[in-house]
Amino acid sequence: MNFHWASVSCLRVTTNVLPGSTPRRGQNPATDHNVTQALVVAGGLVYAHATDGLHFLDAATGTPQTKFPVGSDGLSKSLSEHAGTIYTAVSDGSSYGSTLYAVDARSGQQRWKLRTDRAVRSTMVPSDKAVYFSSGNGGPSVLHAVDPSSGRQLWTATLDGGFWHSAPVVSEEVAFVCAGEKSGKSTLIALKAR
CATH class of the missing domain: 2.40.10.480 (Thrombin, subunit H)
Known part of the structure; x- marks a missing residue:
């Protein structure tokens, strides 16, 4: 996953493009994977859920810290943080169910997962x-x-x-x-x- 990082300083916008983020024709210039509507900022990190996984980025620089892989579909609009745990729900693609994950907010290690027979909405x-x-x-x-x-x-x-x-x-x-x-x-x- 490639992110296009921007910072604002005294009303002047500076843009930093992370390594490997050269956009391909027809792609979003910010990323080569779809970032869903799920973003959380906590503890100095930005958590961004994309189709290839849950990305942990330094909030000040955008430097990738780690990534938690999810299924190939990986679509999610649900991402929350509480007490050092990131909670996310991932659709199962062609089925109507979802899988919920609890992930350690620092290490990116899975704590548990739960399959539901309905889509988390x-x-x-x-x-x-x-x-x-x-x-x-x-x-x-x-x-x-x-x-x-x-x-x-x-x-x-x-x-x-x-x-x-x-x-x-x-x-x-x-x-x-x-x-x-x-x-x-x-x-x-x-x-x-x-």
């Missing part, structure tokens, strides 16, 4: 007690809570009428999520964590 929201996310395949959505240290599923809840859904928001162990129908009607749902 929201950002994962990690806390000390659970990692919350919603999933769905065009029918009712499901809100999940998994153990942040093991990946063990703690509970799930079907969101009635939830054709689409927001990322969950968690406050004092109550998970809030908005679920909507094709008709445009939406419902705010609050679930007490079990």
Whole structure:
């Protein structure tokens, strides 16, 4: 993966192109792999999820630190950090499922993974007690809570009428999520964590 790094200093923009980042015809000049909408900055690093893996880059210079490989499809819009762990969900390509990964934020080593039979459709929201996310395949959505240290599923809840859904928001162990129908009607749902 090649990144095009820019820094702003006193309203003057300087651009640094990382080694090997010469764009090929028809490609994005910033990268030779698709960077998804998943970016996180924490602990002096930028975590960028691309089709070839999860990249760890120095936040000040853009220098690659390490990479966690994912499947060949590797598409993700979900990337979160909490307590030294990066959580990401990767679509399984032709199937409707996803695989969730917990990765050490410094070493890039996998801590655990969990396969779901539905596509993860929201950002994962990690806390000390659970990692919350919603999933769905065009029918009712499901809100999940998994153990942040093991990946063990703690509970799930079907969101009635939830054709689409927001990322969950968690406050004092109550998970809030908005679920909507094709008709445009939406419902705010609050679930007490079990």
